[in-house]
Amino acid sequence: MLVLVLMVNLAIPVFAQTTTLTTTVPDAYPLHLEIQGEGNVAVNGVIYDKSTDISVPRNTAIAITLYPKEGYHVNSIIYNGEKIAADNNGSVTLTNITEESSLKVELLPNSSTPITGDSSNLFLYLSLLVFSGAALVLLCFLRKRNVVN
Amino acid sequence: MKKVITLALALLMVCSMSITAFAATTTLTTTVPEATYTLNIPANQEIPFGTTETSIGNVTVTESNGFAVGKNLEVTVTYDAFTATGITTEIPYKLSLYGNKSSGSMETTDLATGDIVTFRGKTNGTVEEKTVFEYANDEYTVSKIMFVASSEDWGKALAGEYSTTITFTAEVVAE
Numbered sequence A: 001m002l003v004l005v006l007m008v009n010l011a012i013p014v015f016a017q018t019t020t021l022t023t024t025v026p027d028a029y030p031l032h033l034e035i036q037g038e039g040n041v042a043v044n045g046v047i048y049d050k051s052t053d054i055s056v057p058r059n060t061a062i063a064i065t066l067y068p069k070e071g072y073h074v075n076s077i078i079y080n081g082e083k084i085a086a087d088n089n090g091s092v093t094l095t096n097i098t099e100e101s102s103l104k105v106e107l108l109p110n111s112s113t114p115i116t117g118d119s120s121n122l123f124l125y126l127s128l129l130v131f132s133g134a135a136l137v138l139l140c141f142l143r144k145r146n147v148v149n
Numbered sequence B: 001m002k003k004v005i006t007l008a009l010a011l012l013m014v015c016s017m018s019i020t021a022f023a024a025t026t027t028l029t030t031t032v033p034e035a036t037y038t039l040n041i042p043a044n045q046e047i048p049f050g051t052t053e054t055s056i057g058n059v060t061v062t063e064s065n066g067f068a069v070g071k072n073l074e075v076t077v078t079y080d081a082f083t084a085t086g087i088t089t090e091i092p093y094k095l096s097l098y099g100n101k102s103s104g105s106m107e108t109t110d111l112a113t114g115d116i117v118t119f120r121g122k123t124n125g126t127v128e129e130k131t132v133f134e135y136a137n138d139e140y141t142v143s144k145i146m147f148v149a150s151s152e153d154w155g156k157a158l159a160g161e162y163s164t165t166i167t168f169t170a171e172v173v174a175e
Helices: A122-148 B002-016 B151-156
Strands: A014-025 A028-036 A039-043 A046-048 A052-057 A062-068 A072-079 A082-084 A091-094 A101-109 B036-040 B053-057 B060-065 B071-078 B094-100 B106-111 B115-119 B132-135 B138-148 B160-174
Touching (some): A028 A039, A039 A101, B036 B160, B094 B132, B106 B132, B106 B138
Parallel strands (some): A028 A101
Antiparallel strands (some): A014 B160, A028 A052, A039 A062, A062 A091, A072 A082, B053 B138, B071 B115, B071 B160, B132 B138
16 A cells, blocks of 8 residues: 655744844044143153043053153142052053043142242341330330339 | 235334434634734844943834734844954843833843743734743843943954844744
8 A cells, every 4th residue: 555645844934033233343542631730741652731632542552651840740640530650750551441531640839838929028027026025115114113213 | 904904004103113314514614814913123223332231122022913822922032242344353242131020120131142032922812012031930021122241342342343133033833
């Protein structure tokens, strides 16, 4: 007996839809440079004398050199909110910048006491104080003697 | 004569014992419609560089018909890392489902490539508009699909224009 087997492929409809996500990886980041005080800051050899936004390449070391004006010194260097220290040459290297960043440099005058703007002659006033005090004492003494006489 | 009468009576008795049966039929017909639906998926979009987590939308089913309890719509989700032409680096990421319970509490579960999300058929012939997942014996209704990537992976990627395709493959399945 011949048996014929017929196989029927019952196709099940399948539908596909797609969503495409795109992104752009930049080759540089913005670095917000803030200079407080008097002096220059060099970023990769380019000198800046005032606060500005600059573009720095991603994933590369950034050389920072500080040039405080004569009579000024570097008080602090703050990178992305954290204090960092420069070497003896006033240089610091920022490694692997991977996001938008900020660099704040504070340059302060070398004098440790605050300048108040008072230029009075202390010796003169002290002398006047001593002299006027002595004169007052003498007057009192002379008056007393006249009264007694 | 008696024999004739007896024979006639016997014949008459046999003839009166005939049983007549009548049959009538009722035919019921039905038409099983082809299941129809509209699958809504997240739109094409730009992911800002450095994004570690963001919603890309949701996958839902509307205008459905021809379903029933046990006759569901299964959607298989497949995806791969971001790639760019001529650039060796890739940016891997994962998707996760963000769901809410009826009480308002939320939970997330990973949606790995190849995973299936199911839209259950209902007695009224439609399917549930949103898919659900179970977590700790609770059922959460998915309200959004999250894109998740690590900052380290973003940082390793070379500069360029990257893209990735998420494929949603829908199939009507009877349990």
